[in-house]
Amino acid sequence: MRDVAIIGIGETKIGELWNQSLRELGIHAGLGAIRDAGVTGEEIEKMYIGNMSAGRLINQEHIAPMIADYAGLDDVPAVRIESGGASGGMALAQGYMAVASGIHDVVVVGGAEKMTDVGDEEAKKILSSTADWEWESTFGATFDSLYAMMARYHMRKHGTTKEQLGMVSVKNHSNGALNPNAQFQRAFPLKVVLGAPPVAEPLGMFDCAPLSDGAAACVLVSEDIAESYNGEPVRILGLGMGGDHMAVHDRRDIDAMKATRHAARNAYDMAGLEPKDIDFAEVHDNYTISEIMAIEDLGFFSKGDGGPATERGDTSLNSKISINTSGGLKAKGQPVGAVGINQAVEAVIQLREDAGDRQVEDPLYGLTHNVGGTGASAVVHILERWS
Amino acid sequence: MRDVAIIGIGETKIGELWNQSLRELGIHAGLGAIRDAGVTGEEIEKMYIGNMSAGRLINQEHIAPMIADYAGLDDVPAVRIESGGASGGMALAQGYMAVASGIHDVVVVGGAEKMTDVGDEEAKKILSSTADWEWESTFGATFDSLYAMMARYHMRKHGTTKEQLGMVSVKNHSNGALNPNAQFQRAFPLKVVLGAPPVAEPLGMFDCAPLSDGAAACVLVSEDIAESYNGEPVRILGLGMGGDHMAVHDRRDIDAMKATRHAARNAYDMAGLEPKDIDFAEVHDNYTISEIMAIEDLGFFSKGDGGPATERGDTSLNSKISINTSGGLKAKGQPVGAVGINQAVEAVIQLREDAGDRQVEDPLYGLTHNVGGTGASAVVHILERWS
Numbered sequence: 001m002r003d004v005a006i007i008g009i010g011e012t013k014i015g016e017l018w019n020q021s022l023r024e025l026g027i028h029a030g031l032g033a034i035r036d037a038g039v040t041g042e043e044i045e046k047m048y049i050g051n052m053s054a055g056r057l058i059n060q061e062h063i064a065p066m067i068a069d070y071a072g073l074d075d076v077p078a079v080r081i082e083s084g085g086a087s088g089g090m091a092l093a094q095g096y097m098a099v100a101s102g103i104h105d106v107v108v109v110g111g112a113e114k115m116t117d118v119g120d121e122e123a124k125k126i127l128s129s130t131a132d133w134e135w136e137s138t139f140g141a142t143f144d145s146l147y148a149m150m151a152r153y154h155m156r157k158h159g160t161t162k163e164q165l166g167m168v169s170v171k172n173h174s175n176g177a178l179n180p181n182a183q184f185q186r187a188f189p190l191k192v193v194l195g196a197p198p199v200a201e202p203l204g205m206f207d208c209a210p211l212s213d214g215a216a217a218c219v220l221v222s223e224d225i226a227e228s229y230n231g232e233p234v235r236i237l238g239l240g241m242g243g244d245h246m247a248v249h250d251r252r253d254i255d256a257m258k259a260t261r262h263a264a265r266n267a268y269d270m271a272g273l274e275p276k277d278i279d280f281a282e283v284h285d286n287y288t289i290s291e292i293m294a295i296e297d298l299g300f301f302s303k304g305d306g307g308p309a310t311e312r313g314d315t316s317l318n319s320k321i322s323i324n325t326s327g328g329l330k331a332k333g334q335p336v337g338a339v340g341i342n343q344a345v346e347a348v349i350q351l352r353e354d355a356g357d358r359q360v361e362d363p364l365y366g367l368t369h370n371v372g373g374t375g376a377s378a379v380v381h382i383l384e385r386w387s
Numbered sequence: 388m389r390d391v392a393i394i395g396i397g398e399t400k401i402g403e404l405w406n407q408s409l410r411e412l413g414i415h416a417g418l419g420a421i422r423d424a425g426v427t428g429e430e431i432e433k434m435y436i437g438n439m440s441a442g443r444l445i446n447q448e449h450i451a452p453m454i455a456d457y458a459g460l461d462d463v464p465a466v467r468i469e470s471g472g473a474s475g476g477m478a479l480a481q482g483y484m485a486v487a488s489g490i491h492d493v494v495v496v497g498g499a500e501k502m503t504d505v506g507d508e509e510a511k512k513i514l515s516s517t518a519d520w521e522w523e524s525t526f527g528a529t530f531d532s533l534y535a536m537m538a539r540y541h542m543r544k545h546g547t548t549k550e551q552l553g554m555v556s557v558k559n560h561s562n563g564a565l566n567p568n569a570q571f572q573r574a575f576p577l578k579v580v581l582g583a584p585p586v587a588e589p590l591g592m593f594d595c596a597p598l599s600d601g602a603a604a605c606v607l608v609s610e611d612i613a614e615s616y617n618g619e620p621v622r623i624l625g626l627g628m629g630g631d632h633m634a635v636h637d638r639r640d641i642d643a644m645k646a647t648r649h650a651a652r653n654a655y656d657m658a659g660l661e662p663k664d665i666d667f668a669e670v671h672d673n674y675t676i677s678e679i680m681a682i683e684d685l686g687f688f689s690k691g692d693g694g695p696a697t698e699r700g701d702t703s704l705n706s707k708i709s710i711n712t713s714g715g716l717k718a719k720g721q722p723v724g725a726v727g728i729n730q731a732v733e734a735v736i737q738l739r740e741d742a743g744d745r746q747v748e749d750p751l752y753g754l755t756h757n758v759g760g761t762g763a764s765a766v767v768h769i770l771e772r773w774s
Contacts, residue, residue: 055516061439077649079628081468100489101487103388133446243463
């Protein structure tokens with residue numbers, strides 16, 4: 001197995017991008033990554049595009065060759081990867097394997113989603129189709145309410161407070177204010193966060209990430225040729241994936257995500273690292289409770305200590321471990337199928353020390369954590385600074 | 388890069404399976420493959436599921452972990468691969484790379500589609516969303532009419548006749564009559580085929596494959612452990628992928644498929660073989676004209692000789708090269724996202740010499756060819772008999 005490096009990154013600003021189509025977003029991100037890497041179109045052998053639901057959102061399946069085509073890369077075979085919210089991270093994983101296997105030398109991985117054209121209600125319905133439609137969503141169990149149940153259980157079992165949930169949001173908005181590509185570039189005090197209207201108790205508006213438009217891309221090459229291109233490389237050191245029951249009611253525990261735990265264990269094993277070695281992580285905070293569970297399940301804090309750790313400031317920028325320096329899904333935004341690639345883009349920016357005011361000091365290892373559905377899929381990558 | 392073998396296969400009968408849900412079809416095929424291979428659930432490290440449009444067809448995205456879950460494999464990370472009609476073949480390719488890279492030792496690849504629950508008109512509309520929706524389908528250019536244009540052009544340029552198109556259908560129905568899993572197990576004379584109602588001239592009803600329900604699965608392992616399981620192994624010797632413009636009007640030629648040509652060249656190079664070495668092939672005959680173009684683009688016959696070759700009987704069972712021994716999409720059926728895996732299943736059956744009355748004599752190499760959209764994606768695999 002060959003080692004693999006990311007040598008180019010690109011992403012759109014995330015937001016309600018009503019003046020840009022999915023294909024335009026995909027091209028913008030893809031060409032950004034290609035320019036950053038300094039590869040030519042002829043060198044690109046394969047594209048993987050993470051996307052949750054273009055068929056329902058914009059009436060177009062088979063979007064991967066469409067994006068390749070409009071980027072002028074019609075000779076490049078392009079495949080869509082779909083794992084709900086983990087589509088982007090899973091696309092990165094496929095790209096990794098395509099290069100590591102020796103089948104391809106230069107691969108582009110991207111993610112793109114256009115959530116806002118169908119209206120909020122329809123967008124939430126489509127998102128809910130990544131939970132178990134027949135046994136959950138049909139009966140009114142939306143994403144919001146399923147995560148609210150996890151939050152209630154976590155609060156009852158571990159004493160996690162509504163204030164601690166709110167502090168996740170405050171931190172991520174504070175980081176997002178420093179990210180020019182974030183959807184919400186504004187910090188909010190805890191009082192505002194806690195005073196926001198309820199969505200599904202105990203989760204309020206500030207506990208829920210938006211549904212956004214956006215795209216992101218990375219160029220992957222085998223490690224031995226990484227230095228022959230322009231872009232400063234970053235090494236992919238570890239990769240792990242995990243699965244779980246589709247429906248929340250089938251799971252043994254709902255204060256933890258089995259898929260995340262398995263993915264993390266596999267990624268740490270492959271990288272030869274432990275949680276304490278990681279300097280920063282982009283975790284899947286589609287809800288504030290998700291970040292609390294994630295930082296526990298990824299081994300940064302013990303189970304039940306996620307809330308108190310957040311309250312102690314242990315997850316703030318340049319504290320014990322910097323979590324969601326990009327602003328996370330909460331503030332950077334949630335273009336669902338692109339999220340995993342957006343996370344990788346942030347990790348590369350940090351490891352290149354290009355993050356400006358939100359720069360983690362002297363980072364060596366970064367981790368990205370991407371979840372599909374309500375936790376039936378998870379994928380974790382560990383990235384390493386090049387030199 | 389490690390070599391990879393298929394050690395287990397399973398598939399459902401293809402048809403209008405109104406009494407079985409997508410998850411039931413997926414489980415049936417998957418458990419069939421697992422039983423055939425003799426692997427245990429604990430050994431399976433990853434699943435890839437090819438599927439075109441479960442989001443629109445059954446209101447469920449993120450179907451890969453759903454199928455894994457209901458098969459009792461909730462610990463197994465499962466990812467959906469979507470490339471329109473080439474979803475199955477692309478899923479096989481990802482499974483190949485996952486094992487070849489050394490990341491995984493035992494992987495299940497599957498394909499599943501439920502086309503018939505939404506009615507014929509809606510199913511055709513959804514299929515058309517794998518062409519370019521914004522620039523083709525919106526204006527009424529259905530799959531049928533786009534392929535009809537290719538047929539007209541091929542007829543004008545190369546003298547291909549309506550009778551030769553019909554003979555593809557006659558041959559594939561004749562093969563399908565020998566396949567217990569085929570949707571249509573009945574042979575038809577040319578007179579019936581040519582007398583069928585027109586769909587989009589020059590294509591009649593017998594020139595068009597049905598839209599079907601069905602699922603298929605294979606178990607892949609690294610070659611060095613292949614013999615330690617029950618199932619008789621078959622080696623994956625070559626793999627190639629190709630791309631093209633999404634919209635037919637953007638392509639330079641429409642009597643050939645660039646994506647198929649690129650995919651074939653890559654697969655032959657990787658296998659170290661030439662077209663003349665191949666004993667049989669499952670090609671993507673969603674329309675009769677597709678088979679004519681495919682057998683030319685795959686190098687079995689020169690451009691323009693596809694029609695005459697069919698007329699000469701060179702593609703019949705145990706002639707020059709046996710094409711679509713399973714019955715192909717035309718007679719075996721077209722569960723869209725499963726097709727590429729159905730093709731691999733037939734190739735394994737043939738190479739194991741388990742095909743009964745439709746057995747190719749003493750086969751050494753088989754090829755599978757799977758197309759997405761109207762040709763914007765293609766993937767080719769070359770399989771080799773084990774001993």
